[in-house]
Amino acid sequence: MRVRVKICGITRPEDGADAAAAGADAIGLVFYERSPRAVNIEQARAVIAALPPFVSRVGLFVDATAGTVRDHLAALPLDLLQFHGDESPEFCDGLGHPYIKALRMHPDMDVVAAMQTWRGAAGILLDAWHPAVPGGSGERFDWERIPAERPRPLILAGGLDAGNIEQAVRSTRPYAVDVSSGVEQDKGIKDPAKIAAFIQGVNRVNTD
Numbered sequence: 001m002r003v004r005v006k007i008c009g010i011t012r013p014e015d016g017a018d019a020a021a022a023g024a025d026a027i028g029l030v031f032y033e034r035s036p037r038a039v040n041i042e043q044a045r046a047v048i049a050a051l052p053p054f055v056s057r058v059g060l061f062v063d064a065t066a067g068t069v070r071d072h073l074a075a076l077p078l079d080l081l082q083f084h085g086d087e088s089p090e091f092c093d094g095l096g097h098p099y100i101k102a103l104r105m106h107p108d109m110d111v112v113a114a115m116q117t118w119r120g121a122a123g124i125l126l127d128a129w130h131p132a133v134p135g136g137s138g139e140r141f142d143w144e145r146i147p148a149e150r151p152r153p154l155i156l157a158g159g160l161d162a163g164n165i166e167q168a169v170r171s172t173r174p175y176a177v178d179v180s181s182g183v184e185q186d187k188g189i190k191d192p193a194k195i196a197a198f199i200q201g202v203n204r205v206n207t208d
């Protein structure tokens with residue numbers, strides 16, 4: 001099956017358009033004020049307006065209240081939610097909207113048990129654990145920790161870039177990959193050439 005690509009942390013309409021033109025399947029909008037890639041509803045609306053049809057719009061939250069998530073759902077056409085904090089399965093399921101649950105790969109985490117916990121998730125995103133930031137750190141984790149058995153589709157994230165994406169996809173065989181830092185020229189500012197090179201790397205494996 002073709003490995004999909006999500007480009008996360010889009011803050012500008014032109015970056016969303018570039019990602020779509022390069023073949024991205026989804027873009028991520030970070031609704032977490034402490035992120036250097038945070039967008040508000042107006043900025044998100046402008047990014048979404050620049051996208052062609054059939055590119056999924058993912059809204060990312062970190063321990064937001066249900067009210068905040070609902071306000072964003074009411075204001076924006078978000079296809080998927082992405083929960084990147086310590087949200088419980090009950091909280092995620094309770095929103096009644098398709099979602100991805102991100103798991104940060106803390107050394108003590110039982111990965112198999114954690115992946116089985118969010119049964120209502122459309123997919124499970126595995127990301128590097130970092131003591132200071134909940135995501136977008138540009139750091140990798142040990143891919144050997146990814147279980148072969150996946151109760152939900154696996155989305156691989158954390159420190160991916162054009163230089164390692166082929167090896168990452170070949171060795172972990174994810175449903176999709178997610179990247180932010182590795183396709184940037186500066187935090188929140190994407191680089192069209194890096195996006196294109198990243199997606200070409202995925203497509204080299206897709207066309208094997």
Ligand SMILES: O=C(O)c1ccccc1NCC(=O)[C@H](O)[C@H](O)COP(=O)(O)O
Pocket residue numbers: 008009028030032035036037060062084127133134135136137138139157158159160178179180181182
């Ligand atoms: O991107 C952020 O700034 C961010 C902040 C807080 C929570 C999550 C965040 N990003 C989540 C993503 O989906 C990233 O693409 C993922 O963490 C991988 O990031 P990177 O290692 O920079 O490619």
